[in-house]
Amino acid sequence: MSLSRFYSPFPELDNLFDELARARAAAPVEETKLHLLKPRMNLHEDVEGNLVTATFELPGLSKDKVNIDVHNNHLTISGEVAESSELSQGGYKIKERRSGKFSRTLQLPEGTQADTIKASMEGGVLTVAFPRSSPGQEPQRITIN
Numbered sequence: 769m770s771l772s773r774f775y776s777p778f779p780e781l782d783n784l785f786d787e788l789a790r791a792r793a794a795a796p797v798e799e800t801k802l803h804l805l806k807p808r809m810n811l812h813e814d815v816e817g818n819l820v821t822a823t824f825e826l827p828g829l830s831k832d833k834v835n836i837d838v839h840n841n842h843l844t845i846s847g848e849v850a851e852s853s854e855l856s857q858g859g860y861k862i863k864e865r866r867s868g869k870f871s872r873t874l875q876l877p878e879g880t881q882a883d884t885i886k887a888s889m890e891g892g893v894l895t896v897a898f899p900r901s902s903p904g905q906e907p908q909r910i911t912i913n
Contacts (some may be wrong), residue, residue, distance in 0.1 A: 770885045805849065805870035814828040822874060827892035831873045834894060845894065877901050 808825040824845055826834060834847045848869045877900060885898045 775869065778794070805821075805866055805868050806873050807870055810874060813900060815900065819897055820831065820877075820900050821895060821897045823893065824872065824894040824896070826894050831889040831894075834889065836887055836896065838876070838880075838885065841876045841878060842873050842888065843876050843885065843896065843898070844871060844873045845896070863903075 812821045813819075814821070822843075826847070829847060829849065834845065838843045838848070842884045846869070849867050872883075876898060879897055879901075885896065887894065887896045889895070
């Protein structure tokens, strides 16, 4: 007689809710919101084309509500998702949409110049592309004398 094992998500969900409860108790509300509002990202590396492309899910946002900053070889995507003021009075039965500030930071390859970074936004998806490496970063072979 063999017993079939079925996957149950409930223990993992319980752990997730426990972690969120601990995080909210330990951190101020604003810090917790910042942690939860981290846009989802895909990162693709094209070695042959020497290009890295990062795509971020930012549904419902227009490009004027998104900031892209480069500082100390770090690319930061930030902005704020605002809830409609007429709906913010309460009375929610279910509230799954989040509002608040968001931020996501990526380490850029050493020597990446800000003018080589290209960004576009379409359909709630932000696409940022930058060189994988600069010509000065390519490995150099040293001959032994």
